[in-house]
Amino acid sequence: MAKLTKLDDIVALCKRRGFIYQSSEIYGGLASCYDYGPLGAELKRNVRNAWWKTVVQMRDDIVGLDCSILMHPMVWKASGHADKFADLVTVCKKCSTRTRVDHLQEKPGGQQEHTEHVAIDAEEAKEHNLSKKVCPSCGTVGQFNKPMAFKLMFETQMGANVDDTMTLWLRPETAQGIFANFRNVLDSTRVKVPFGIAQIGKSFRNEVTTKAFIFRTREFEQAEIEFFCKPGTDEEWYKHWKDFRFNWYLNLGMKKENLRFRDHDKDELAHYAKACVDVEYKFPFGSGDWQELEGIANRQDFDLRQHQRGMRTMNAWYETRDVTKLQLKDEAEDWIKGPLSYFDEESKERFVPYVIEPSAGIDRSCLAFLVDAYDEDEINGEQRNVLRFHPSLAPIKTGIFPLVKKDGLPEIARNIYDELKGCFACFYDEKGAVGRRYRRQDEAGTPCCITVDGQSKEDQTVTVRDRDSLKQDRVNTAQLKNYLRDKLGL
């Protein structure tokens, strides 16, 4: 089976076939940034489309959304990112290794200090006793500089004049755009709880460490759903989404033995999460192999209630226009009737919905699909590289070839190509031996290839060769479109 055992093999394959290149390569590259080449762009779009089709188009309880990346700073104040989305790090005086404070331990596997995503200003000011902590790199005890906050959001400026420029952040997650539009969607679409809002888009996090190819990058693409439901039904929906999302990967051909769930421990959960599970894929690289593709969390009513607090804080915002200088107002006593609450006509109850959040990484999924599809086999003693993509993910759906470049075969093949390219991503090729053309398409993951031969001139049939079985069917050209639709399930 697949012999991609090292990340290097995957990187080489991606580059060789035009799936993924390093960003700005002609200038020596830019750390943690990657570009999708011709085949990669198709694959990525197919992954996006497959997700959208499954969670939006095929469901009647989810609607789509496409928010701007730049949002009002108060969004990040209310969500907690502005104050808490940072890691407290310290530097060892001996070996200058940088370590997160909450990862430092005292001698015998001792207690850890939990400082992840805490109020950074307060934490930074606070006295941290690191005198007994051990540097994980050199083993020196208690020799650390004062902890510093490492902020994970990218800053940028908006506005033409220095006077009225405003500091904004590039969104670190797409989810907040959904919460911020919860009211809009309710008021404009006739949706009723339970329902969800789905979005695909870029997010940005200035990670301390990147590495591992496109697995962790500072710019990445998320596919997120916020599914709003009535408190008390949340556990049921959590389970629903867990299964639903796991099956999505399986239905797109991912091998079951390479997928698993990993439940978060209680102490691993964010304070607002009631439960969280990761869908993990067994990548052939890195430590521990299993790496997260998607997280599914029960966030309860935390986010909507936070934004209700944010909306109450706007007077303070107008005074300073600086979220670092203001405090979020306390919750109203009747927060349950607040602007982001929902009135259920059936039960005549008003409540702030609970939220189940399935949050997937598009880039990670692309990589997993790519790795999972890769295979090497043997045909008549010759080795073959093949990507066994599910037809809906395959960058090219069919290759169209004249068997030889003469006797009018190219003209017939061209006509077929022109006929089909409006329906499927096709690739026309008339150069060299047909066997070579088949193999090239195998390596791109094309599920089938159409070949025009001498018989085609007599009876208007062509052969359709299957990528995996190598078997050929003879199909009348008039039936070709339907045949392919059927075969590819498109």
Add this chain to the structure above:
RNA sequence: GCGGGUGUAGCUCAGUGGUAGAGCGUCACGUUGCCAACGUGAAUGUCGUCGGUUCGAGCCCGAUCACCCGCUCCA
């Protein structure tokens, strides 16, 4: 960020101070009637980048950038 490793043609890599190489791939022409065939020919290099040593640097030295492995982390 730390430790270790790597960087030469599109890819895989050889090249240990004296003219920049191979295999595969790509392209052209011929041949070829179903699975990487064959023949002939061709194109392709800031030797990651910048600086230093030297008569001379892909090779030695320094810095820097990027990637990989480990520590770590997460969508």
